[in-house]
Structures are given as C-alpha cells and as structure tokens.
Amino acid sequence: MDFELPEEHRMLKELVRRFVQDELIPLEAGVLEREAKGQGLGIGPAEVARIDKISKELGLWGLDAPTDIGGSDLPALAMIGVNEELGKTVTPYTLPPDSPNLRMLMATVNERQREAYLAPYVRGETVSAIGISEPGAGADPAGMITRAERDGDDWVLNGRKIWISRADHADFTIVMAVTNKEKRARGGISAFLVDKGTKGFNVLRRIPMIGGAATYEIALEDCRVEGWKLLGKEGNGFGPMQLRLGTRRLEMAAWSIGMAQRALDMICAFAPTRVTFGQPLSDRQAIQWWVA
The missing domain is CATH 1.10.540.10 (Acyl-CoA dehydrogenase/oxidase, N-terminal domain)
Incomplete structure (x- = not known):
C-alpha cells in the first residue's frame, strides 16, 4: 500500500x-x-x-x-x-473557516441558508460556534435536555450549553436541541442557527482553560428562532453533528502529530548543544532512548 x-x-x-x-x-x-x-x-x-x-x-x-x-x-x-x-x-x-462547523453546514444547509450563512462563512466574513455539550450531558450528547418547541412558524429554545468556544464573539451559533424527547438521538435532535444578539441567547460566564484559552457557558431562555433557521430537517441533527465531531477528531489527531514532530525536532536540535559533566546530552543513552 x-x-x-x-x-x-x-x-x-x-x-x-x-x-x-x-x-x-x-x-x-x-x-x-x-x-x-x-x-x-x-x-x-x-x-x-x-x-x-x-x-x-x-x-x-x-x-x-x-x-x-x-x-x-x-x-x-x-x-x-x-x-x-x-x-x-x-x-x-x-x-x-472552522472546518468541522463548515462540514456540518455543508451537509445540511438549504439554498437560503447557503447564501445567508455558508457563503459568508467561507469568505471569512463571519465566525461560528456550536453548542452541543451541557452541564449534564458532555460525552453523551444524546442525553442533552435543551429543548426546542414550535410556536407558530418559529421555534423557541430553552436550556443551557457549556464548553462553547467563541460563544462570546461568534456571529452565529449552531445550537443542538431536543425536538422529540421520545426519539432523541434516533430522530429527536435538531440543529438551529442562532444569530448573535438574538433575544434570549445569553453568555453566562467565561470558563478559563489550561493554556490560557477559554470556553463559555450559554443560556437559552425563551430564545425565539425563525423557522427557516432550522438547520436541515427536523429531527435530523444528530447525524450531521456526529459528522462534525468526527471531522474535529481527525483534525485534532493531525494537529497532535504535528505537535509531536515539532517537539522531536526541538529535542534533536537541543540535545547536541547542551553539555553536562563534559558530555552532550545527545551522547547519553537515556536521551537517545527518548528520541528513538
């Protein structure tokens, strides 16, 4: 091969x-x-x-x-x-743009959403976030309880999301919510496009992370979303969400390989120049084992 x-x-x-x-x-x-x-x-x-x-x-x-x-x-x-x-x-x-969110949008947008959201996103004119995890549902997204209920032609969202990157400045957030609590992951979870500044969409707090980065917790309190901002079909949010997560995992695996290669390159460059007890580190078997 x-x-x-x-x-x-x-x-x-x-x-x-x-x-x-x-x-x-x-x-x-x-x-x-x-x-x-x-x-x-x-x-x-x-x-x-x-x-x-x-x-x-x-x-x-x-x-x-x-x-x-x-x-x-x-x-x-x-x-x-x-x-x-x-x-x-x-x-x-x-x-x-952010590749995982891009993949999810590409798999689900209709023509109106394509022009309003996807095209500006690809041009770099907008920033996106995605709300999946919740205080009580992280590794198991099927356990989310944020709900979306129809109200005329609109949807009304209520719940909380946590660990959301860029939530403080994203132009729009893809919010995952339960639209059928009996079906859940088998046709009961939908995705919605929520614009920055939408009434009822509130950033509650900044959560400091290792390395100086940050994520955010958001609250959805009677957050009204126009019907056309349902991303894809009702109940069809879980599959595209998994596609998005799969893309991110593949991306992070590649990033990790690059990070490890940079670290190895730095070790190989440093070890011959650092002399201890009259001998460069690169001549010491213990260091050679690490590099090998």
Whole structure:
C-alpha cells in the first residue's frame, strides 16, 4: 500500500509549512508571555487581521469548502496534511473557516441558508460556534435536555450549553436541541442557527482553560428562532453533528502529530548543544532512548 501523499497535497503541505514558519512561529514568544501573565493564549485582532490577509493571498482560505462559493473542495486527506503543519506551533491560529462547523453546514444547509450563512462563512466574513455539550450531558450528547418547541412558524429554545468556544464573539451559533424527547438521538435532535444578539441567547460566564484559552457557558431562555433557521430537517441533527465531531477528531489527531514532530525536532536540535559533566546530552543513552 502506498502511503505517500499525492504531489498536489505535498505541495500544499509545504506551503502551509512555510506559512507556519514565517508567520506563526515568530509570534510564539509573545503568545507564551501573555499566557504566563494569565492574559490568555492568543494573538491580538490586528495580528489576526494581518495573518488572515496573508493566508487569503496564499489561497489558504476555505480549503475544503465547495468551489462555487470560493473554496478549493479539498478532500480529508489533504486537510490532514494542512492540520499537521498547523499543529507545529503554539500560536493559536486556524485557517478560516472552522472546518468541522463548515462540514456540518455543508451537509445540511438549504439554498437560503447557503447564501445567508455558508457563503459568508467561507469568505471569512463571519465566525461560528456550536453548542452541543451541557452541564449534564458532555460525552453523551444524546442525553442533552435543551429543548426546542414550535410556536407558530418559529421555534423557541430553552436550556443551557457549556464548553462553547467563541460563544462570546461568534456571529452565529449552531445550537443542538431536543425536538422529540421520545426519539432523541434516533430522530429527536435538531440543529438551529442562532444569530448573535438574538433575544434570549445569553453568555453566562467565561470558563478559563489550561493554556490560557477559554470556553463559555450559554443560556437559552425563551430564545425565539425563525423557522427557516432550522438547520436541515427536523429531527435530523444528530447525524450531521456526529459528522462534525468526527471531522474535529481527525483534525485534532493531525494537529497532535504535528505537535509531536515539532517537539522531536526541538529535542534533536537541543540535545547536541547542551553539555553536562563534559558530555552532550545527545551522547547519553537515556536521551537517545527518548528520541528513538
């Protein structure tokens, strides 16, 4: 079996490698300094805008989005190489748009939602979040209790979501809710597009995380959503949600490989230069075992 990437995928991977080396790694010192001071693990809006501009000029936006709305329609194999390279820096930057949410939107949007949500998202004009986990339902999303009930042509959502990345500034959030409590994961969970500023959608608190990042808890209190913002069909939210989670897991696995490779490269570069008791670390068998 041939495990080599196709030539075009290798070229893309090399392009992302240079982008990480030239634009992201130089920012690491500042990122780590802010983390040490408890100021969060991140880069400022001006830097994000600058890097966004560069990544867009390089053709690195919407890599796995459909070509008819500005993407490159790349397969998962190509995206593994991209994410492996992005994992080689602690500078927290993801090429727009967020791939897992993109995959879920691509699988479910109708034409109206495609123009209103998906197309601007691919162009990098909007930021998304997704609300799945709840205080009492994390690893078991089928146990969620946030509910959505019909009220005329609208839906009214009530419940809480937790561990939500970007909830404080996302332009829209994909909210998972129970629409049929008897069916639940077998046709009773639906997805809704909730815009920033929607009445009844409230960010309750910021939850600090290891590494200086943060997630959020949100409350839905009689949050009214127009009927056309039901994502996909009623009761058909669980499958696309699992597709989204699968994409994220694949992405994070690739990031972890990149992170491990960067750490190994740093060890191999450092060990010959560090001399203890008259001998470089690279000559010590215990260190060689670690590297091997």
